[in-house]
Amino acid sequence: MGVAKLLVTSEGAELVRRCRKGDGAAWEEIVQTYSRRIYNLAYRFTSRADSAEDLTQEVFIRVYRSLDQYNPKQGDLQNWLMRLARNLIIDDYRKRQRAPQDEAADDLEEHKYHLRASGATVQREMERRELGVQVQAGIDKLSADLRTCVILRDIEELSYQEIVDLLKIPEGTVKSRINRGRIELAKILRRMRVVEA
Amino acid sequence: MLCHEFEDQLTDYLDGTLGVEAHKNFAEHAMRCPLCHDLLGEVKSTLVACSASEAPPAGVGLEARILMKTMPETAITCAEFEDYLTDYLDGFLVAPLYHRWERHAALCESCSELPGDVVRSIGACYTYKQDELAVPAGLEARILQSTIGNVLPQQVRAPFMSRLVEWLRGALDPIVSPQLATVATMLLVAVFVLTNTVSTDGSVGGIYHASLQLAQRTADNATRSSVVPDGMKNLEGSVDDLMGADNASDTSDEANKNQNQANQNNASPNPQSKRKNNDAQPKGR
Numbered sequence: 364m365g366v367a368k369l370l371v372t373s374e375g376a377e378l379v380r381r382c383r384k385g386d387g388a389a390w391e392e393i394v395q396t397y398s399r400r401i402y403n404l405a406y407r408f409t410s411r412a413d414s415a416e417d418l419t420q421e422v423f424i425r426v427y428r429s430l431d432q433y434n435p436k437q438g439d440l441q442n443w444l445m446r447l448a449r450n451l452i453i454d455d456y457r458k459r460q461r462a463p464q465d466e467a468a469d470d471l472e473e474h475k476y477h478l479r480a481s482g483a484t485v486q487r488e489m490e491r492r493e494l495g496v497q498v499q500a501g502i503d504k505l506s507a508d509l510r511t512c513v514i515l516r517d518i519e520e521l522s523y524q525e526i527v528d529l530l531k532i533p534e535g536t537v538k539s540r541i542n543r544g545r546i547e548l549a550k551i552l553r554r555m556r557v558v559e560a
Numbered sequence: 561m562l563c564h565e566f567e568d569q570l571t572d573y574l575d576g577t578l579g580v581e582a583h584k585n586f587a588e589h590a591m592r593c594p595l596c597h598d599l600l601g602e603v604k605s606t607l608v609a610c611s612a613s614e615a616p617p618a619g620v621g622l623e624a625r626i627l628m629k630t631m632p633e634t635a636i637t638c639a640e641f642e643d644y645l646t647d648y649l650d651g652f653l654v655a656p657l658y659h660r661w662e663r664h665a666a667l668c669e670s671c672s673e674l675p676g677d678v679v680r681s682i683g684a685c686y687t688y689k690q691d692e693l694a695v696p697a698g699l700e701a702r703i704l705q706s707t708i709g710n711v712l713p714q715q716v717r718a719p720f721m722s723r724l725v726e727w728l729r730g731a732l733d734p735i736v737s738p739q740l741a742t743v744a745t746m747l748l749v750a751v752f753v754l755t756n757t758v759s760t761d762g763s764v765g766g767i768y769h770a771s772l773q774l775a776q777r778t779a780d781n782a783t784r785s786s787v788v789p790d791g792m793k794n795l796e797g798s799v800d801d802l803m804g805a806d807n808a809s810d811t812s813d814e815a816n817k818n819q820n821q822a823n824q825n826n827a828s829p830n831p832q833s834k835r836k837n838n839d840a841q842p843k844g845r
Binding site: 380383384385387390391394395398399400402403406412416419420423424427491492494495497498499501502513517518520538539541542543545546548549550552553557558559 | 642643645646647673674677678680681682684685686687688689691692693694695696699700702703704706707708710726727729730
């Protein structure tokens with residue numbers, strides 16, 4: 364474990380320790396640090412801003428109630444928190460797949476994208492925003508199993524083993540779904556003229 | 561030499577197959593006749609150009625098509641091609657399969673674009689990831705309200721019991737944590753070694769024997785001093801009793817026995833303590 368990782372781990376542990384002692388500011392820092400990442404993860408799966416907001420809130424309530432279970436010796440706070448968030452979001456996604464609702468992703472245009480490239484031109488920002496909308500639309504067209512694996516692998520950038528542990532399915536199945544999901548997504552994006560030779 | 565004869569011998573001249581006299585006549589005509597001189601120059605230039613030119617590159621699928629015609633058993637289907645796509649991108653395909661896969665990519669028109677599309681699609685996902693949505697306004701406040709019941713975290717203070725439990729958790733962690741077990745064991749062993757209370761033969765009886773020897777040495781030291789408190793005298797008696805019984809089966813320390821006898825004479829007898837220690841001895845052993 365490197366020095367930087369140790370520092371991260373100790374900072375996370377200190378934050379959690381302060382939270383357990385009832386320090387509201389420490390909890391606010393955790394919320395501010397991770398809310399955007401969790402909200403985005405929730406949005407990948409739900410494709411709806413309101414659902415993603417509700418899900419993010421639910422995740423943080425569960426995290427807050429589980430703070431006693433956090434053990435710094437088993438990894439840093441970010442890993443623990445994101446693992447918990449992924450489990451909850453995927454569970455929620457599976458439940459919604461079993462009970463499908465009318466959730467057309469029709470509110471994509473209502474959202475503003477946070478662009479890291481501050482010097483980018485307006486046109487480039489527009490293009491990137493459009494790309495994001497189209498990629499999300501393409502992902503939405505995948506089946507639930509393929510969508511989950513593609514998001515975890517190509518957006519969340521988890522390793523095969525991490526996905527195996529998270530979804531509790533064999534590694535061969537994970538690889539197969541990632542492969543099939545990538546091919547399906549590529550064909551969809553090609554039809555949408557998002558990717559072209 | 562006439563001009564038509566020059567043209568007839570042109571190829572033989574360029575090939576170097578003319579005789580000496582014919583070669584000389586051919587060269588003289590080329591120098592005299594401007595038309596034939598130009599003709600000779602053009603033919604030479606054409607030959608150079610022809611030798612320098614190459615056939616256009618073969619199509620990318622030529623080799624694959626040849627192999628497909630000659631070794632059809634090495635081909636893979638489009639479904640297999642798709643199944644192995646991620647393994648190919650990850651570099652996990654074994655060499656024979658790798659070549660068959662690439663051959664299919666070059667040959668099959670419906671599959672040739674797919675690898676590039678998948679790579680660009682993955683790239684689009686990564687780009688999409690970079691452009692994160694901002695957290696909607698008010699979401700963090702709602703989270704704080706639903707967890708700590710207050711949107712102003714600085715005002716939040718946990719109940720006394722929560723703070724006490726957390727304080728105890730921090731204070732007790734070094735004790736209950738298993739990481740100090742090794743250190744504690746080593747310290748315990750070190751104390752035993754330094755105080756000579758380690759069994760020489762590994763038995764429990766040996767530990768008591770070593771402890772009694774230690775007590776005996778302490779008693780001896782006390783005896784040498786001029787003033788011996790009554791409590792210490794009682795201790796001496798009890799140690800002597802114990803050592804006497806113990807040494808009945810172990811006569812190796814005869815000098816100590818003699819010393820014990822002398823001590824007994826000096827110490828005031830205390831039957832009560834003797835009885836107590838005699839009662840305690842079997843338990844100890």
